[in-house]
Amino acid sequence: MTTTTATVPTPDETARTASATPPVSVRRKWTEHGLMFVAPFFLVYGLFLLWPLVFGVGMSLTDDNITGSGGQFIGFDNYVEALGDSNVWSSLWNTVWFTVLSTVPLVVMGLVFALLAHHLRWVQWLWRLTWFAPFLLPSGVVSLLFMWVIYPSDFGFADQLLAEFGLHPGIGWLTDTRYAMLSIVLTTVWWTVGFNFLLYLAALQSIPQHLYEAAELDGANGWQRLTRITLPMLRRTTGVVLVLQVLASLKVFDQIYIMTSGGPDNSTRPILQYVYQTGFTGYRIGYASAVSYIFFALIVIVSLVQLRLSRRSGEESR
Template sequence: MSSLTSSNEAQAPVAARGSSSAPSGSRSTNARARSIQGRSGFWFVLPFAAAFAMFLIWPILSGLWMSFTNQSLTGSGSAFAGFDNYSEALGDAALWQALGNTVIFTLLTVVPLVVLSFVLAYLVYIGLPGQWLWRLSFFAPYLLPVSVAVAIWQWMFQPDFGLFNGLLLRAGFAQIPFLSEASLAMFSVVVVTVWWTLGFNFLLYLSALNNIPDHLYEAASIDGAGPWRRLFSITIPMINRTTVMIIMLQILASLKVFEQIFLLTNGGPNGATRSVLEYIYDVGFTGYRLGYASAISYLFFALIIVISIVQLRVMNRKSA
């Protein structure tokens, strides 16, 4: 009996060692499998990482270095200039005028592009007759290239044979210089921009409205809530996050305006509509001062980052 007990005690450590060696082998196998997966994943990511570094990281670093030089588009004068370009930009009156035009354009476009897109989406959502036609009409301009949209409105704004001035002349009124008058040129660009880009926000709002549960409206109707009460108590609060996102996207897009202003008014008259990006284009590709244009670009980039951070914090507090 004692010999049997001793033999069992002798075999116990062997079994314990055998049981501990099995998990060790499985762990090493799993480690090898993870290593192989990691190496294969690296080769899948490598093409994108190379393209990302070549077309984004390298241009950013190269442009940052160029902003500290006197680099010219002609290839001459690439000496190191330190912070001279940045100090010149801060005292450039034309740059401050362009920044003011950009801020005015942003203020004039953000409000109608948010309000009108919601109103149009809500009219379609509640069952406006002929919904397919309204959906197409509201979204179709957004599908047009900017050159086509500008060409349409340039014809309508023409002083001699344009649509608007032609109607005014037939009605016995004087012509209106929509694009050649400094006080009207910016409003003309705003009208074109709102008409052209309204469809994107309209689509976002319509998608958000369709995701509101129907039982909320049914419960509100049973409680006696009318259409206006349901609008302000259910619809608008339920799409609050979509509104925050649209406002953020629209502010950033308006700050980076370039194409429609450049094609419609070329920044005129007398720089009344020239935006910051157009001024950067003029300095770099018309004045051949790539170093100075790069410095302005990075100052404007820093300003957009600050505005984005502040806006994000304010919107998060309001939506909380």
């Protein structure tokens, strides 16, 4: 039988081998850091987001025109003009007013529907389908559908329903300044409440059941379990829903442009529609860029404030 004797390296040989082997960090290639996998994303991100952002800032400092004329550097003249433009402020007010009117019912209704679906488990799939299905529809389809419903004549479903109850039909849902914005808000709420509904429903299903069982053993009724357990546990989800909803409402354009084109008397025209009209109808690309960056600054400020408030509420709930 042959016996194999293991050779133990001396300390000098071990030291020479360690010095001859390069460190692991030196031998790593750039592909081992994952750069090869994220490089396409960075390329697309820089090409379609960062470059247009920088290019738009430069354009806002010129009198560039869509016809090709102009393009001379004028500094901050566009921004000064925009801050003194009454159309900018009225459009901005319409955007803020739409955000206020739509955010409150979208958050409250999303929470209420989620609570109902969470307790009515035997029809939960029907609730999900009913409230989330409209969210999958394009904005054009939803706008045209509601235009048919509230069409101000005998053809409109809403007026026919009012006539059945003996009420006066023929209300200018989209042509009267008293009802136009409310009609658009109603359309938006029906269309997008399903997204908030699913966020709340997922959060409700993640609440530990033993909290409710312990509260029930302590004699807590349904209202106490809702206010002491459910709503505090949903505080973070409510913060996320508020941030997403406010940002989405501030960027409103599609349904207003289709349903009213900003009318009547520009009472529903949002700031993005004014940017579109100034740039592509009035041909003032430089000025439209300045207005859009003022609006962008407003969105950034609102986002930072909401983020700060959500962090503070999260720290207080700990």
